[in-house]
Amino acid sequence: MTPTEQQAPPSGEEILVQNAKSGDVRAFTELVNRYNRRIFRLARHITQNQEDAEDVLQEVFLKAYTHLHTFEGNARFYTWLVRIAVNESLMKLRKRKTDKEISLDEPVSAGEDEVTREIAVWDGSPEARFSQTEIRRILDDAVDTLAPIYRTVFLLRDVDELSTEDTAETLGLSIPAVKSRLLRARLQLREKLTRVFKKKEEDLLAYL
Amino acid sequence: MLTCKDFLGWLNEYLEDTADAETRSHLNEHVKACPNCWVVFDTTKKTIQVFKGMEPQEIPDDVEARLMDALERRMAAGGAPPAG
Numbered sequence: 001m002t003p004t005e006q007q008a009p010p011s012g013e014e015i016l017v018q019n020a021k022s023g024d025v026r027a028f029t030e031l032v033n034r035y036n037r038r039i040f041r042l043a044r045h046i047t048q049n050q051e052d053a054e055d056v057l058q059e060v061f062l063k064a065y066t067h068l069h070t071f072e073g074n075a076r077f078y079t080w081l082v083r084i085a086v087n088e089s090l091m092k093l094r095k096r097k098t099d100k101e102i103s104l105d106e107p108v109s110a111g112e113d114e115v116t117r118e119i120a121v122w123d124g125s126p127e128a129r130f131s132q133t134e135i136r137r138i139l140d141d142a143v144d145t146l147a148p149i150y151r152t153v154f155l156l157r158d159v160d161e162l163s164t165e166d167t168a169e170t171l172g173l174s175i176p177a178v179k180s181r182l183l184r185a186r187l188q189l190r191e192k193l194t195r196v197f198k199k200k201e202e203d204l205l206a207y208l
Numbered sequence: 209m210l211t212c213k214d215f216l217g218w219l220n221e222y223l224e225d226t227a228d229a230e231t232r233s234h235l236n237e238h239v240k241a242c243p244n245c246w247v248v249f250d251t252t253k254k255t256i257q258v259f260k261g262m263e264p265q266e267i268p269d270d271v272e273a274r275l276m277d278a279l280e281r282r283m284a285a286g287g288a289p290p291a292g
Contacts, residue, residue: 025283029276029279032275032276032279036267036272036275037264037265037266037267038264040264040267040271041264041265054271054274054275057267057271057275058274058275058278061275061278061279062278062279062282065279065282065283066282119244119247119248120247120251121247121250121251122250122251122254125254126254126258127258127261135258135262136262136265139258139259139262158256158259158260159259159260159262161260179220182220183216183219183220186219186220186223186252186255186256187216187219187248187252189255189259190248190251190252190255193251193254193255193258194251197251197254
């Protein structure tokens with residue numbers, strides 16, 4: 001229709017961000033389409049509330065649009081979005097749980113002993129035994145049972161794949177705190193998933 | 209010789225291959241000799257993999273429609289993005 005439509009949409013994030021900054025609404029919309037599912041998933045897991053997650057989703061992209069000129073490009077655009085999403089989600093979570101302070105800064109409790117009780121090898125790959133839908137439900141349920149301090153660190157590091165440094169900065173935690181929470185989260189999830197994915201009847205194999 | 213507790217303490221670094229060479233060789237020795245720690249290592253690795261391999265679900269249509277509406281309203285109200 002117009003000459004600009006002949007141009008293929010830029011695939012690189014940096015180009016999209018540059019174009020969005022200089023007023024290209026389509027470039028911004030493409031960034032939204034690229035990341036909205038991941039931002040929604042993150043918000044849903046942190047807030048554990050569908051309505052709050054939807055509010056967060058809108059807030060993140062509205063804020064990103066409004067403050068796009070402040071984004072300097074020394075971080076990934078996605079990391080920037082995640083930071084906004086975490087802040088908005090934690091605000092929602094704190095608002096809902098006024099009776100109970102949500103702190104990401106409490107000390108890590110006890111040792112690892114209680115999270116390594118279930119020691120069993122897995123029965124092949126989960127993908128071969130369960131449908132995508134089933135696995136998604138199993139993983140979502142497992143993450144949602146973690147305390148917020150573990151859940152949030154795990155989501156940023158192992159699901160959204162932020163660096164330890166970016167995770168620490170986003171959550172206002174020290175790097176050692178991120179590492180110890182990540183270890184706890186991974187071990188707790190391993191324990192939960194093993195109960196579902198282990199080989200039946202061979203629970204004791206590992207002790208032989 | 210590392211204890212199982214030591215091994216668990218280093219599990220992140222072992223999984224991410226960020227331990228120094230000497231520690232790494234101690235961890236290797238331990239995991240070869242200790243079936244329980246091998247299972248914990250292997251199943252933790254698989255736990256991370258299965259999460260990383262999971263694509264996020266599609267956003268419900270109505271949620272996406274409301275997002276795009278909100279954005280369009282903001283874009284219309286504010287004209288071009290702030291830089292423009």
